[in-house]
Amino acid sequence: MADPQVIVVFGATGDLARRNLFPGLFRLYAAGLLPEEFHVIGSGRHAPGSDEEFRDRLGAAVRKFAGDVFDERRWDTFAARLGFVASSADDGAELAAAVDRARRTTAEGKGQRARLLLYLSVPPAIAGAMVEMLGATGLADDATLVMEKPFGTDLASARALDATIAGIVPEERVFRIDHFLGLEAVRTLLALRFGNGLFESFWNREHIASVVIDVPEDLGLEGRAGFMESTGTFRDMVTTHLCQILGVVALEPPARLTADALRAEKLRVFRALRPFDPAETVFGQFDGYRAEEGVAEDSTVETFVALRARVDNWRWRGVPFLLRTGKAMGSSQRLLTVTFREPPLDLFGAGDLDEGNGARPPDALTLELSDHPLVRLRLAASRPGAQPRLGRGDFAFRPAEFFADDEPLEAYTRLLLDALRCDQTLFTGAAEVERLWEVCEPVLREPPDPLPYARGSWGPEAALRLADPHGWAVPEA
Ligand SMILES: NC(=O)C1=CN([C@@H]2O[C@H](COP(=O)(O)OP(=O)(O)OC[C@H]3O[C@@H](n4cnc5c(N)ncnc54)[C@H](OP(=O)(O)O)[C@@H]3O)[C@@H](O)[C@H]2O)C=CC1
Numbered sequence: 001m002a003d004p005q006v007i008v009v010f011g012a013t014g015d016l017a018r019r020n021l022f023p024g025l026f027r028l029y030a031a032g033l034l035p036e037e038f039h040v041i042g043s044g045r046h047a048p049g050s051d052e053e054f055r056d057r058l059g060a061a062v063r064k065f066a067g068d069v070f071d072e073r074r075w076d077t078f079a080a081r082l083g084f085v086a087s088s089a090d091d092g093a094e095l096a097a098a099v100d101r102a103r104r105t106t107a108e109g110k111g112q113r114a115r116l117l118l119y120l121s122v123p124p125a126i127a128g129a130m131v132e133m134l135g136a137t138g139l140a141d142d143a144t145l146v147m148e149k150p151f152g153t154d155l156a157s158a159r160a161l162d163a164t165i166a167g168i169v170p171e172e173r174v175f176r177i178d179h180f181l182g183l184e185a186v187r188t189l190l191a192l193r194f195g196n197g198l199f200e201s202f203w204n205r206e207h208i209a210s211v212v213i214d215v216p217e218d219l220g221l222e223g224r225a226g227f228m229e230s231t232g233t234f235r236d237m238v239t240t241h242l243c244q245i246l247g248v249v250a251l252e253p254p255a256r257l258t259a260d261a262l263r264a265e266k267l268r269v270f271r272a273l274r275p276f277d278p279a280e281t282v283f284g285q286f287d288g289y290r291a292e293e294g295v296a297e298d299s300t301v302e303t304f305v306a307l308r309a310r311v312d313n314w315r316w317r318g319v320p321f322l323l324r325t326g327k328a329m330g331s332s333q334r335l336l337t338v339t340f341r342e343p344p345l346d347l348f349g350a351g352d353l354d355e356g357n358g359a360r361p362p363d364a365l366t367l368e369l370s371d372h373p374l375v376r377l378r379l380a381a382s383r384p385g386a387q388p389r390l391g392r393g394d395f396a397f398r399p400a401e402f403f404a405d406d407e408p409l410e411a412y413t414r415l416l417l418d419a420l421r422c423d424q425t426l427f428t429g430a431a432e433v434e435r436l437w438e439v440c441e442p443v444l445r446e447p448p449d450p451l452p453y454a455r456g457s458w459g460p461e462a463a464l465r466l467a468d469p470h471g472w473a474v475p476e477a
């Protein structure tokens with residue numbers, strides 16, 4: 001990482017850039033993880049005013065989202081290397097000239113041009129045209145290219161996008177990002193499964209009754225009506241984040257922890273993933289969505305999805321994988337819950353464990369899908385006293401607290417760093433993405449009518465029933 005570096009963020013005035021990308025770059029800078037010589041150019045069709053105004057806007061965002069590492073002096077030195085140059089899919093000439101200048105000046109005296117990373121944080125429908133522009137202007141010639149999710153909007157467009165990219169940037173320089181893969185929780189899960197002798201022996205259909213990936217969000221549109229109307233929650237969250245987490249839960253032990261090995265195993269899971277069935281998929285739309293600014297008054301776009309997935313392989317056949325996510329729900333949480341089968345004989349009287357609802361068997365492993373994940377193993381335990389009675393007990397473990405000297409990396413910060421050092425391990429491959437669109441195709445072809453749900457609720461009633469008999473992970477049983 002010693003080489004001088006220029007980074008161009010397309011979509012620099014967007015929500016992701018404000019909340020994650022610039023705060024992530026700033027965290028890397030604050031941690032001394034960016035090269036000494038670097039320059040960042042934001043781009044988009046509409047300039048946010050002068051460079052000064054752009055920096056001020058970003059300064060406010062980074063102050064809000066970067067957390068404790070923010071400090072004014074550090075920000076000023078970072079911001080001095082920031083600028084904005086407008087570009088669009090039709091016209092990248094001014095940007096190409098600015099990038100060329102920046103690459104020379106950033107590497108001044110080193111006898112080379114600075115390395116270039118291009119980050120496309122634009123709506124999926126425009127991604128192909130933007131890549132063509134990068135090719136036509138020569139910007140992509142020797143650059144690393146990061147592509148935001150969702151990659152395409154269906155199988156045909158993902159294939160077309162892959163073909164466009166393949167003609168312009170070699171695959172080893174293409175980084176399809178899915179920030180859920182950058183969560184500390186993913187590394188925690190891999191370490192639990194493959195760093196211990198314990199878990200793999202029961203990580204299969206013999207012992208596991210269900211897997212729930214539950215990602216309710218309490219936030220609404222946050223000014224992203226245009227994005228929601230054109231993308232919807234199924235494409236935005238399910239085809240991407242939730243499926244990627246499913247892939248990590250279900251994959252076979254890779255021979256090595258390398259990009260090739262990990263992606264190959266994830267691809268094998270996705271090949272075994274049965275195409276989603278519209279009859280086992282519930283779409284919802286929160287009450288009041290159609291009255292939001294920028295939303296069509298007869299919109300049928302889904303803001304909520306729940307579905308039952310199945311992995312038809314030797315390890316998982318018959319185990320339901322339940323996926324749920326939605327906007328304007330009761331709370332924001334991300335929980336993976338692996339529920340184990342009940343013991344064959346009820347020696348203690350199961351009624352003792354039925355603390356009012358009786359829905360979920362006692363033993364389950366839960367993992368918060370976050371950057372500071374909590375791992376919880378809930379078990380039946382003997383209650384002290386004269387009678388043999390069972391209660392529920394938790395073993396809880398938060399790696400960030402246990403290893404208090406080590407600082408977890410926020411997901412985007414980690415993935416930006418990985419892209420800068422050309423490590424594709426936590427990025428998705430073209431074949432994975434294409435297979436996932438294939439799996440999603442039946443639902444895209446015949447989307448269920450979205451059912452209404454109240455803001456602050458857990459989604460439509462039909463979705464609650466989809467998770468029988470154990471229920472969703474949130475709110476906790
Ligand atoms: N926001 C989030 O929480 C997350 C978003 N993402 C992904 O990030 C990407 C961007 O999302 P987000 O920032 O929320 O979207 P926004 O709508 O907030 O921002 C989109 C950005 O793209 C630019 N843009 C839009 N259309 C074009 C165009 N035709 N040509 C060039 N630039 C264009 C816009 O600037 P201008 O209009 O000036 O051109 C704007 O800067 C999406 O792919 C999304 O899936 C991923 C994870 C989380």
Ligand SMILES: O=C1O[C@H](COP(=O)(O)O)[C@@H](O)[C@H](O)[C@H]1O
Nearest residue numbers: 149179217219236237240241411
């Ligand atoms: O990709 C996306 O992710 C966010 C949820 O992730 P978070 O890390 O910001 O909590 C989601 O709200 C957004 O709609 C989606 O585009």
